[in-house]
Amino acid sequence: KFRLDNRVAIVTGSASGLGKEMARGLAEAGAHIVVADINLEAAARFAEELMGQGVNALAVQVDVTDEEQIDRMVEKVMAQYGQIDVLINNAGIGARIEIEHMSYQDWQRVMDVNMNSVFLVSKAVGKVMIGQRRGSIINISSISGIIANVPQKHTAYNASKAGVIMITKSMALEWAEYNIRINTIAPGYMKTEMTASDFNENKDSHMVKTWLQMTPMHRPGTPDELQGIALFLASDASSYATGGVFTMDGGYTI
Numbered sequence: 620k621f622r623l624d625n626r627v628a629i630v631t632g633s634a635s636g637l638g639k640e641m642a643r644g645l646a647e648a649g650a651h652i653v654v655a656d657i658n659l660e661a662a663a664r665f666a667e668e669l670m671g672q673g674v675n676a677l678a679v680q681v682d683v684t685d686e687e688q689i690d691r692m693v694e695k696v697m698a699q700y701g702q703i704d705v706l707i708n709n710a711g712i713g714a715r716i717e718i719e720h721m722s723y724q725d726w727q728r729v730m731d732v733n734m735n736s737v738f739l740v741s742k743a744v745g746k747v748m749i750g751q752r753r754g755s756i757i758n759i760s761s762i763s764g765i766i767a768n769v770p771q772k773h774t775a776y777n778a779s780k781a782g783v784i785m786i787t788k789s790m791a792l793e794w795a796e797y798n799i800r801i802n803t804i805a806p807g808y809m810k811t812e813m814t815a816s817d818f819n820e821n822k823d824s825h826m827v828k829t830w831l832q833m834t835p836m837h838r839p840g841t842p843d844e845l846q847g848i849a850l851f852l853a854s855d856a857s858s859y860a861t862g863g864v865f866t867m868d869g870g871y872t873i
């Protein structure tokens with residue numbers, strides 16, 4: 620039930636961080652991987668690495684806020700594989716800017732990359748999945764979309780991630796009749812490029828110390844720690860799960 624042999628999985632933002640490790644996990648279970656990222660060089664490098672390990676992988680450059688580029692990506696994937704079984708909407712950006720210093724343009728970019736992209740990419744891929752009468756979509760939110768997170772208190776990021784949760788629940792309702800399951804993973808504090816400075820030059824900052832102190836397990840998560848939940852939700856192991864929010868946060872939201 621946990622195997623993904625000959626299934627095709629698109630993982631957005633998988634040239635780095637959480638997306639990369641989730642893609643690796645799906646590949647280990649037998650999936651073909653579409654490394655979809657705005658950074659083509661890094662995506663191509665990762666796809667090559669996967670192919671070196673015998674995985675069928677395809678790198679595609681896509682800005683998840685651009686409907687035309689998304690449509691082209693879907694066409695490319697369909698031309699190569701003829702099906703799309705799994706979509707992980709993972710691409711995202713951090714935004715630690717206080718409201719009083721944030722321009723509307725900055726606000727919109729955060730909403731576009733983190734939240735509106737989930738609508739755009741799911742819509743394009745969903746049309747294929749509706750035709751197939753099957754599919755699993757996994758949206759990456761954050762604990763900051765569930766609770767107003769004291770150390771990570773920035774409004775735009777947190778609102779965008781809360782939006783992802785309601786998009787997930789509503790889409791799950793809309794598409795249940797097509798056998799498309801849609802779930803959210805809400806990771807806690809994870810060690811990636813996005814948070815790299817927190818574990819280097821800012822490791823002694825009040826924010827980082829508070830965050831780790833407030834995490835019952837007192838450590839950040841590592842990207843490979845999302846592999847199990849991503850594989851569970853992508854595969855038939857979770858065949859009755861839809862609209863769910865799965866935290867992976869060292870106990871932070873308890």
Ligand code: NAD
Nearest residue numbers: 632635636637657682683710711761806808809811812813
């Ligand atoms: P990361 O910066 O390591 O990776 C993000 C990837 O997304 C990069 O490869 C980047 O090139 C790509 N990307 C950015 N904008 C894009 C766009 N417009 N179109 C296509 N690709 C784009 O970050 P990460 O920490 O791995 O974060 C992945 C996801 O997990 C994000 O949605 C983030 O909000 C979420 N998240 C991260 C943490 C954490 O602590 N790191 C916690 C909770 C949720």
